[in-house]
Amino acid sequence: MDGGFFTKSRARNIFFGGSVFFFLLLLVLTFDTVQKLPKSDHRENITPEVARGKLVWETNNCIGCHSLIGEGAYFAPELGNVYKRRGEAFIKAWMKAMPTGAPGRRQMPQFNLSEGQMDDLVAFLKWTSEINTQGWPPNIEG
């Protein structure tokens, strides 16, 4: 890569030109994605309950153990589809029963959520399970 046609300034120009071009392409694709998102995220169903539920999810750091649509930690089950896998009653009963205290088993903390927070969280998980995720996960186990 010494001298000749391919000089340092050509390399630099490819870097600047290429980066700017592909960043602009990203902006175009982002613009298009944002236009199309309402069809897959069903934002018309984001009620105040769902929005509060997302805050419950965040302020208890659920992502520190679980994954949500495959992103997060991989220590505990995927919860993007937990509403479909387990249903509302199970989710609530499960959270109330924590921690199991079974020796050597992974433990989920007791978060002491109020009934209202529990309802909000379930509403958030229900809405999340209805996002069009292109068929992911491969099966109900997540």
Added chain:
Amino acid sequence: MQYQSQLVAKPYFIAAIGLFIVQILFGLIVGLQYVVGDFLFPEIPFNVARMVHTNLLIVWLLFGFMGAAYYLVPEESERELYSPKLAIVTFWIFLVAGALTIIGYLAVPYATLAEITGNDILPTMGREFLEQPLITKVGIVIVALSLLYNVTMTTLMGRKTSITIILLMGLWGLSLFWMFSFYNPENLVLDKYYWWWVVHMWVEGVWELIMGALLAFVLIKVTGVDREVIDKWLYVIIALTLITGIIGMGHHYYWIGTPGYWQWWGSLFSALEPIPFFVMTLFAFNMVNRRRRDHPNKIATLWALGTAVTAFLGAGVWGFMHTLAPVNFYTHGSQITAAHGHLAFYGAYVMVVLAIISYAMPMMRGRVANCAKAQLWETWSFWLMTISMVVITLLLTGAGVMQVWLQRMGDTPMSFMATQAELSVFYWLRVIGGGVFFIGLIIYVISFFIKDKKEAVTTSV
């Protein structure tokens, strides 16, 4: 060392290594919790330990990048740092803020931390890697602005080299994309979409500019190869990085509620992302083979070669393994992701920071290189840490393949927890790998204190 103000890098590097040790201790805790589920419960639940492990990684790498910038920019600009005093003040602000944040994670429940730090004002917490309280996030902005001001002024008033220009673009980019951490819409899909503008744009974008600049700097110093040659390679590498990596972000947009066309864009471009890492490996070996001097600091050269190779393996090969949409459909959010994350971060960012520390620390301590004995200790730590991290990656890959097989393929998939129980042998061996890594790290720290009076390299530069 040519300029007195380069010395401000020293506390940054020391803090980086100190936090690195704590990061690995928490790594051992989370590794153990994978097999002894109730280990340290309820005092340190998994989510807290993991958050400390990942956040400390980010923070100490930032300390490393900042130290590197303060060391490298004066030398490249051929003048003293614009304001050494500001750099030291910034150091203490960052260290205290970082320590308080970690103490906050450990001392109170996360929900309480969110409440007392005013997460209600602007909810930004509770998202992976962006768990920091609002005030810490603002603190990071202030620290970044101070760094940018200091190194940009130094560069503007001095010699401008390709290395400083690329390093500055990396640091400016890092700071700009950080601003997306303040955007957290109610809509989870939008939240996830822009979350990646911090995470992907950092580790598969602008951080690679920083990595390239640091690697090029070390290679110039230890090989004496002509700057024109090194600069050209560097531009080719970072051009390939961004040309593939920007649209390569699409590999995170397969299943999060975004349109299906991202499976094509993401697969196509991210499949090319190993290329810049491969070129980086060619670059490092080429420069070392064509060296025009035999620098006494052998171990810095080893770290430089090691970072190129391991980044290619961890980011390049292990990234490619699960980047194509039809594969990722099965591997997304499995232990395969964890395997890739470990080797990529270690190879690309841990090792490049250790390379610049290895080169710069002896200089700041008044010698061109450490004595042969100290370098031997550091060489041992290089191999122990690198091999154990490769082994950890192989074990997590094994766990991931089996997880996908049991939980996601076939007609009678097992549940998540039942699958995890089947993987315990991989997780136990991984803990042992972590133990070896920790031993390597201890040896690394010890190497700083090894002295050999007979053959001390006393030449000061």
